Amino acid sequence: MRDFHKPGRSAVYATNGMAATSHPLAAKVAVQMLESGGNAVDAAIAGAVLLGICEPQMTGIGGDCFVLLTPPGEDRVVALNGSGRAPAGLDADALRAKSGTIAPYSVDAVTVPGAVDAFCRLSKDWGRLGIKAALAPAIHYAEAGVPVAPRVAFDWALGEQNLSGRARELFLMNGKAPTAGQMFRAPGQAKVLREIAMEGRAGFYEGEVAEDMVASLQALGGTHTLDDFAKTSCDYTDPIVGGYGGLDLFEHPPNGQGATAILLLNMLKHFDIAGMDPWGAERAHIEAEATKLAYDARNRFIADPDYTTKADYMMQPETAAKLAALIDPKKAMPAAAPLTEAVHKDTIYITVVDQDRMCVSLIYSVFHSFGAGLASDKFGVLFQNRGAGFTLEQGHPNEAGGGKRPMHTIIPGLLKKDGKPFMPFGVMGGAYQSTGHARFVTNVTDFGLSPQEAMDAPRCFADGDVLNVENGYSDQVKAQLRDMGHNVQTPETAIGGSQAILLHESGVLEGASDPRKDGCALGY
Numbered sequence: 217m218r219d220f221h222k223p224g225r226s227a228v229y230a231t232n233g234m235a236a237t238s239h240p241l242a243a244k245v246a247v248q249m250l251e252s253g254g255n256a257v258d259a260a261i262a263g264a265v266l267l268g269i270c271e272p273q274m275t276g277i278g279g280d281c282f283v284l285l286t287p288p289g290e291d292r293v294v295a296l297n298g299s300g301r302a303p304a305g306l307d308a309d310a311l312r313a314k315s316g317t318i319a320p321y322s323v324d325a326v327t328v329p330g331a332v333d334a335f336c337r338l339s340k341d342w343g344r345l346g347i348k349a350a351l352a353p354a355i356h357y358a359e360a361g362v363p364v365a366p367r368v369a370f371d372w373a374l375g376e377q378n379l380s381g382r383a384r385e386l387f388l389m390n391g392k393a394p395t396a397g398q399m400f401r402a403p404g405q406a407k408v409l410r411e412i413a414m415e416g417r418a419g420f421y422e423g424e425v426a427e428d429m430v431a432s433l434q435a436l437g438g439t440h441t442l443d444d445f446a447k448t449s450c451d452y453t454d455p456i457v458g459g460y461g462g463l464d465l466f467e468h469p470p471n472g473q474g475a476t477a478i479l480l481l482n483m484l485k486h487f488d489i490a491g492m493d494p495w496g497a498e499r500a501h502i503e504a505e506a507t508k509l510a511y512d513a514r515n516r517f518i519a520d521p522d523y524t525t526k527a528d529y530m531m532q533p534e535t536a537a538k539l540a541a542l543i544d545p546k547k548a549m550p551a552a553a554p555l556t557e558a559v560h561k562d563t564i565y566i567t568v569v570d571q572d573r574m575c576v577s578l579i580y581s582v583f584h585s586f587g588a589g590l591a592s593d594k595f596g597v598l599f600q601n602r603g604a605g606f607t608l609e610q611g612h613p614n615e616a617g618g619g620k621r622p623m624h625t626i627i628p629g630l631l632k633k634d635g636k637p638f639m640p641f642g643v644m645g646g647a648y649q650s651t652g653h654a655r656f657v658t659n660v661t662d663f664g665l666s667p668q669e670a671m672d673a674p675r676c677f678a679d680g681d682v683l684n685v686e687n688g689y690s691d692q693v694k695a696q697l698r699d700m701g702h703n704v705q706t707p708e709t710a711i712g713g714s715q716a717i718l719l720h721e722s723g724v725l726e727g728a729s730d731p732r733k734d735g736c737a738l739g740y
Contacts, residue, residue: 218669227668228727230739236715236727237263237566238644238735239270241362245353246568247738249345256570257285257343260578261335261350265409267564267580269358269402271368272387272598273375275564277408277420278429278591279582279600281331282468283338284455284630286637288572293466293630293637294342295455297621298334300327300448302603304618305439311616312608318616321378321589323436325601327622329420331580334450336417342574348413355413358406361399365734369396371562371709375585382432383591383598404596421445428594436590439618453521455630458482458531461661464632465653470524471621475531476514476650477629480506481657482536483543490662495674495689497696498545504678504702505543507651508551511678513539514650519614520621548701551681562586563626563649565642569717569725577628577640629653638719639667644733645712648677652712667716667728675711678702686711 218224228234233256235246246263250256260283268276281298311318318325339347364372372393379387386404394400411419419425426445433440455466458478465481467474483506492499513535517526529535542549563581581600588601605622607614614623625646631639643652652675659670674688683702685694694704710732717737718726727737 224672225668225729225731227666228737228739230725230727231723232740233568233570234717234725234727234737234739235259235263235566235568236717236729236735236737237267238564238713238715238733239267239365240734240736241270241357242266242566243736243738246566247740249350250570251740253345254349255344255572256568256574256576257338258345258350259568259570260566260576261339261343262353263566263568264564264578264580265335265351265354266357267566269354269400269405270362270365271564272400272402273368273371273585274562274582275580276582276598277332277405278329278587278597279331279580280329280602280624280626281334281578281580282472282624282626282628283334284466284468284577284628284640285342286575286630288574291636293455295453295468296334296338296450297453297468298330298450299471299621299624300330300602301619301621302327302606302616303438303440303444305441306603306616306618308608308616316608318604318606318608320584320601320604321380323433323438323588323590325603326433326438326440326588326590326599327602328440328444328448329600330448330450332412332420333417333448336412337450347416351409351413355406355409358402358409361401364394364396364398364400366396367734369394371585378584378586378589380589382593382596383586383589386591386596387586387598402596404594408595408597421448425595429592429597432592433599456531460485460657462633463638463657463661465657466630466632468627470518470521470527472624472627473514473518473650474627475518475527476510477627477653479513479530479536480510480650480654482531482533483510483540484654484658486537486540489658494659494663495693497693497700500676500685500689500693500697501548501700501702502543502545503651503655504676504683505549506540507678508549509539509542510650511647517613518623523613523620525613546700563644563646565628565644565715567640567642567715567717569640569719573637573719575630575637575640577630577642579626579628579642581626625649627653631657639716641667641714641716643712643714647679648712651677652714656714667718667726671714671728671730677711684711
């Protein structure tokens, strides 16, 4: 139980419906959609698209999304991959000759946005009120403006340097990042959302909006064409599943990194995690070593599903056993192979459960802070830089190529218990997300923490040759980790963020929201 003498956050309980996300305005709008007769899909779309206005450094209609949902009255999990592809003209040889890398804040890293197509498909197939109703709140706030929240202001200032050209005019105020409480408006994006509301996906991927995006990208040297945008299509896929502590974890298959979370949990089964101090050096060390090994496998194997051949190998118990045996419980190993994508921490997540117990777990991102730092000239659509998730290593399954989807870090999660939907959840934080999923699940299962307690707890993350350790860990634990050989550092910002909704057998919903973000869980 929470110690009410100390700062903290209470869980939120309700019975009719609930939403949890990283900005209170988006959580409120999602619940309002439920109260007005919408279902969890309507609410999730409304909240997610609004987050592109509330947290533009994290996400926007120029980005990608992934979705897990459970239909009302059913136990099956549906997965929708809303990640876009590289333009057909992307040439790895040309990029190797040009610089040898994919510059993250350049047009070379811009992949075609996939989220809008996914939202329209999701609304048509599973929503109740239609895309026009779902986009109405975001249209209103894009025009009227939203006050910048404290964590958003902090991240905005950190990402200010990533913006260039038209994006600096649109996302800075007098050349500087806004401070908390200042109003941010995006009237150009309101016009785009109106086109989507009236014309569906064609309002974004065809016509005036698409012409603006393509002309802007081509002017920057991009190979993007109208045909690349018109061909964009999301895909339903079969989720992958792993088990831990009596729970089944559902994840997206490649090009998402969900298999990495399953591999991590399979490795942790070989250690007595429950017998360790939850915030001690031993657990932090084992998790860090498992992360290095799991992410090395990820960097070798995860790619566009048409090019991935080893995802099943990653999830086999034998693979986890072999890797776990490489971990020295007393000594840190060198860093695993470098990440094939530049690390970031800029993502939003929203989860909604409605009165019929449809669950939606949705994650939505422009990758780095403000994506590529580039925006379209007329409407101000901010472009993602998900192409920085490719590698230029020849023959690698994730080698950059025209029409390919890059390896993605963003992964929504959903837990089942005894075959029933138990808890949709997500952990933001770029590359951290697989480790974050494993940490959240072990917090809940091995240590019996509530979802809110599991989020409040301190985090650490083995990131390359650094072990980032939050201030929630004691100085003694940090010293012990250094003695084991870890390069312990304090991260510039708190590690990630998270949201969850637990479905109790009694019918009560329990919502949790990470204090590292500005948001909250709300129910009715």
